[in-house]
Amino acid sequence: MILPVGHDKLFRRLPYLTITLIGLCTITWLITFPIELKQRTQINKISKELFEKESEFIYIYISEHPDVRYDPEGYEKFHKALLAGEIIDKESEEYKEWEEVYTKYKTRLEKRVFSILGFKPGKFNFLNLFTSIFVHGGFFHLFFNMLFLWLVGVNIEDYWGRPLFISLFLIGGIFASLSYTIFNLGSTVPLIGASGAISAVMGTFAVRFYKTKIRFFYFFILFFRPIWGTFLLYAWFALGFWFFEQLFYAMITKSTFSSVAFFAHVGGFIFGLAAGFGMKYLKVEEKYLADKIEKQIEAVQLHPKLEEAFIKRDAGDTEGAINLLREVLKEEPSNSDARLELARSLLLLERKNDASIEYEKLISQLYEKGKMEEVFNVYLEVYEGKLEHLFTTKTQFRIATNLVSQEEYNKAVELFSLLVKNHPEDKLAPVSLLKTGRIFLKNIEDKNLGRGALEFLIKNYPHYSGIDEARTLLSESEKG
CATH class of the missing domain: 1.25.40.10 (Tetratricopeptide repeat domain)
Known part of the structure; x- marks a missing residue:
């Protein structure tokens, strides 16, 4: 047994929304599951009676159609043939007795709480795209979903803010259900559970916190001796492995019935990846969210x-x-x-x-x-x-480089210049000069300062590996 039990990324404020979602799912399960158990007992009783009524019909159908497998798909074909009167005369007494039990069975199925709240691709209901997220089929179904939601949800809520987090969760859940629908058109088996929505949050976590180390607990018995402990894996690897595992199972169960909606997991995760990369590429967090959320944290904490x-x-x-x-x-x-x-x-x-x-x-x-x-x-x-000697040159260089990526060119040049001035013998000094020259020429468009930086580099660091690029930049600036 291997279970994720936490990670090294702390959250900075109480994750009210994640706790609320876990609470809603738990309360929904506490209300619906006892009802489902009672309904399931009644349905099983009718199902047994139905099987007794149709067992002879099944034997006739299979003997006439030996290529049909006895699985949910084959059973559905059998029912279509039976309802069409292809197996037995619809006016016969046996058929009418079976039809009465079958009608009662179908009615009970449709009135199941899971059928009412779950999402059925063959009977599309927009509201069920939302209600299905909060319904779970058993304790372990609920427990593992909530464990993963807590694992990845608290940090996305913390760093993206609650409006974006709940949008990711709900829209990701809808996208997951629609992904499942593509491969299960016409299915009337209700889809329930938050795993599709949680998969979306997992996909985003894999992008936003890819270097976070997730801690796993393992337990197994070897030669009658229990062995347990923990180990760490980077989020990008652990969640990426999980995604490809889900994709693998989705493909091998594509043409068969499965109680796990693997395609919902795959679709949700892909949606989360797209959201994560989109936010990263557009720098939404840095430009619009970070300062606002930080002020909220400071005010509260x-x-x-x-x-x-x-x-x-x-x-x-x-x-x-x-x-x-x-x-x-x-x-x-x-x-x-x-x-x-x-x-x-x-x-x-x-x-x-x-x-x-x-x-x-x-x-x-x-x-x-x-x-x-x-x-x-x-x-x-x-x-x-x-x-400034308190900072390593590596840290100074990192700050300046990140300022360039933020298009803070004047500040970046100032830091690169300070590094060269204070640490002329450091291996990062010529790199800083080259970057300074490039910024002046390409971004700030001050050719005199750009040429000055490049000439200083060529004169004082003739053996630097990037000297040819410096000469090329200098030559191009003189032509311009």
Whole structure:
């Protein structure tokens, strides 16, 4: 047995919507499942009576059609033939007795709570596209769906916000049901469960948090000895493997009956992937969501110990402030304000190595939140205090490169220039000069500064591997 039990991506606020969805599914199951069990008992009783009535007809049909398999599809063909009067005369007493039981059986099936709330491709009902999501067939069906919803839902809700998350969940669920419909046209078997909608959220999680490590618990018995433990897998690998597994089963069960809607899982996951890549390509989160959500988090999660730490530091008790800030970060590891104040407090006590670690963590957190403006401001704060050595050149280069991707060209050039000025012997210095020259020529369109950067690169770093590109850029700028 292998089960996902968590991952290393913490959420920053209580996921009300995910909890609400889990609550709705659970309450729906608690209400509907006892009703379904009672209805199932009644249907099984009628089904037994029906089978006794039609067993002789089945024998006649199979003897005349040896190519028909005794499966749901073959059974459906048998019923069509029987209803058409091809097996036995419709005016006979045996047929009328069977028809009475069959009508009662069909009526009970249609009145099942799962039939009323589930989605049936052969009897399209738009409302059932929504109601079917919240209905589950058994405890384990509910449990595993809710486990996966919690695993991936809380972080998408946290970083995308509740309106987008619920839209992804519901529209993804509809897309999953329609994907299932394409391969099951005419089916009257009700489709139930949130797995299609959850698959959409899983697809998005695989894109947005692809480097997150998911923790799995395993348990098995080898030579009568129980063995258990945990292991980690990257989200892109674990969820990608799950997707291809679902696709494989969807293909091999395509022409047979299956109690699992594999095509709904596949369709939902593809929808989630498309949503994730679309948001990433259009930079929706960075441009429209990150700052707004961060303000909501700050408004809701202003930690009382943070204010107490400010008071202690202002009163001269910097060590006491540091202890309080560490307590805040122990409770809320993603609290950027506490991390920044901790780094500042450590600097006040000249504990520069410790401050460097906290600044590096802060930069990583701000990156994760897509807050490039704050990343730049933190770097400038450190630089203006003549403490830029606290950052590694790799971190400085990473900040500048990301500013380029955000089209913050002037800020990027400033950081590249500082790196070259302060670390001329570093291997990233010539790379920074080349990027600076390219930005001035291609983006800022200041040829003089661009040529100056490239000429400096060619003169001082003649053995740099990108020197030919620098010469080409310089030559093209002179022609222009």
